[in-house]
Amino acid sequence: MALHFLVETSSDAAVGDLVSLTGAEAKHAAVVRRLRVGETVTVGDGVGVWLVGVAEEVSPSRVDVRVSERSTQEAPSPRIVLVQALAKGDRDELAVQAACELGVDEIVPWQASRSISRWDGPKAVKGRERWATIVREAAKQAHRRWVPEVAVSASTSDLAARASTQRVLLLDPGAPARLSELEPDGRDVVLVVGPEGGISDDEIAKLVAAGAERVLLGDTVLRTSTAGPAAIAVLSVALGRW
Numbered sequence: 113m114a115l116h117f118l119v120e121t122s123s124d125a126a127v128g129d130l131v132s133l134t135g136a137e138a139k140h141a142a143v144v145r146r147l148r149v150g151e152t153v154t155v156g157d158g159v160g161v162w163l164v165g166v167a168e169e170v171s172p173s174r175v176d177v178r179v180s181e182r183s184t185q186e187a188p189s190p191r192i193v194l195v196q197a198l199a200k201g202d203r204d205e206l207a208v209q210a211a212c213e214l215g216v217d218e219i220v221p222w223q224a225s226r227s228i229s230r231w232d233g234p235k236a237v238k239g240r241e242r243w244a245t246i247v248r249e250a251a252k253q254a255h256r257r258w259v260p261e262v263a264v265s266a267s268t269s270d271l272a273a274r275a276s277t278q279r280v281l282l283l284d285p286g287a288p289a290r291l292s293e294l295e296p297d298g299r300d301v302v303l304v305v306g307p308e309g310g311i312s313d314d315e316i317a318k319l320v321a322a323g324a325e326r327v328l329l330g331d332t333v334l335r336t337s338t339a340g341p342a343a344i345a346v347l348s349v350a351l352g353r354w
Contacts, residue, residue, distance in 0.1 A: 114164070115145050116154045116255045117175075118248065123157040125179050131155055131163060133175040142172045153177055158251070158259035160185045185257045191217040191300040192347055193278070194340045195271060197224040197307040198231060198239075203337040207305065208243050210341035212250035212260055215348055219247065220302075221265040226309035236265050268315050271304060272322035278302045280324035282311060283343055285333050287326035291346050294327065301347055305340045 117133055117140075125131045133141055133155070141147045147170050155163040155177055164181035194216045196207050208219055221240065223231060231239045244262045251259040274280055279299040281291065283306070304311070304319070320326065329342055348354040 113255070114152050114154050115141070115147060116156065116252055117141055118252055118259070119155060119157050121157065122159050123155075123161045123163065125161075125163060125182065127179050127182055129179050130168070131165065131177045131179055133177070134173065138175045139172045141175045142170050147175065154255070155179075156255075156257055156259075158248075160187065160257055162257050187258055188215075188217055188353070189300075190296065190298060190351065192344055192351070193218040193220060193300060193302040194344065195220045195222045195266065195302060195304040196340055197222045197305055197311075197336060198227040198229040198265075199307050199336045200228040203308075203335065204229070205243070205246055206337040207340045208262075209246050209250045210338075211344055212247045212256070213254045214341050214344045215256075215353060216260050216340075216344055217258065218261045218263060219243065220263045220271075222271065222304070223265055223267060224307050225268075225312045225315060227307040229307075231265050240264065268318055271302075272319055272324075274302055275319065275323035280304060280319060280322075281327045281343075282316060282319060282324050283329060283339050284311065284316065284326040285328065287328040289325070289327055291327040291329055291343055292350075294347070294350055296351055301351075303340055303343050303347070305336055305343075307336055 151167050162183045163179050165177040165179040168178050169176040194211045247260050280302045282304045
């Protein structure tokens with residue numbers, strides 16, 4: 113499989129044009145991936161454009177690719193959104209990385225009441241930037257045509273507001289209905305994953321009152337780092353993506 117890279121902005125390049133990688137992406141291509149002149153690569157812009165081309169110039173500061181093929185892909189619909197509660201250590205980051213590889217379309221950091229990790233002030237900006245970097249690298253590794261968006265940190269009230277237009281599903285070990293039995297209804301699906309201590313009773317009550325549904329993944333209790341990716345895999349089958 114050809115090496116895959118991302119350009120910084122949406123691309124209108126046509127067949128025969130040169131596309132240039134610069135900055136960290138060029139350095140990664142030349143130094144880390146050891147790209148050589150004459151190699152065929154793919155280049156995406158993260159919003160549906162997919163280019164195939166041959167590297168004509170390779171240096172740590174600039175990589176030029178001559179485009180030989182161009183295609184575009186519409187954004188997936190309905191979308192899968194992962195609301196990932198902040199967790200201690202790197203557990204939330206592991207969830208974000210795996211979710212991106214498995215096909216999530218948007219990731220929302222959630223400051224749940226039982227989250228040990230807290231994103232306050234400047235830390236929220238840095239945390240979101242960190243997650244966005246993880247998503248970009250995971251999307252590139254998975255050769256995804258659409259790079260998922262990382263939204264600003266959400267409150268429980270924000271999640272309740274989503275329930276008016278999106279199908280919000282709470283992953284709850286005590287839920288009566290299984291996620292595997294879900295019948296898609298055309299709405300975007302929002303998976304809500306709690307932190308290490310789970311989603312609190314108050315949060316569940318508020319979200320259910322707003323229209324959210326409690327769903328069960330299986331008979332075992334998964335870590336916050338694995339619950340979201342596992343649910344995305346189940347949904348990918350239900351939505352016909354896999």
